[in-house]
Amino acid sequence: QKEVEQDPGPLSVPEGAIVSLNCTYSNSAFQYFMWYRQYSRKGPELLMYTYSSGNKEDGRFTAQVDKSSKYISLFIRDSQPSDSATYLCAMRRNTNAGKSTFGDGTTLTVKP
């Protein structure tokens, strides 16, 4: 079993919809939780970063971490066609650098 499991998708939604992307994990040592966005034929780019449990909001994006359930989510409000991409969750044990473990990614398409 993988350390990080991500809802596989693909996901297709109309423009303006609220999108929920989710990951579960098995290693309780993970403390740092990230969401990366990857456009087609590009490398992933960091979208959101959260330490430990709680919520973090950045514009239309909200990241949630529930360490007791080993569950993280990314919500996208008022989704736009430009949000169409693959979203990868990632987790790390240690501070400031080191090995990150990624989920397999969920491909999102937002239709105008």
Add this chain to the structure above:
Amino acid sequence: DAGVIQSPRHEVTEMGQEVTLRCKPISGHDYLFWYRQTMMRGLELLIYFNNNVPIDDSGMPEDRFSAKMPNASFSTLKIQPSEPRDSAVYFCASSPSGAYNTGELFFGEGSRLTVL
């Protein structure tokens, strides 16, 4: 800054040939990572370096794979001999360390390898 630079962007080769992928990290970043991405296995960490020293190579699939970082501005990933199952996109990423850094990974655009 130019970002992480990888070459070649695309490589098509025949089984048994040697493949060398190259990476130039962002200047000042002291961590360098090699990842492999496939539909079946997602994004897998192969190896990472800190200050040019390999720290964890447990993700390297087998002895056919090797990686070097001779200096802070250059790394190579070599596959010899290559096999069709090595076909994937190989990403290099770099990251700065330091108390006020998040450990964000800065990825290159990847090298798409096809082994026939």
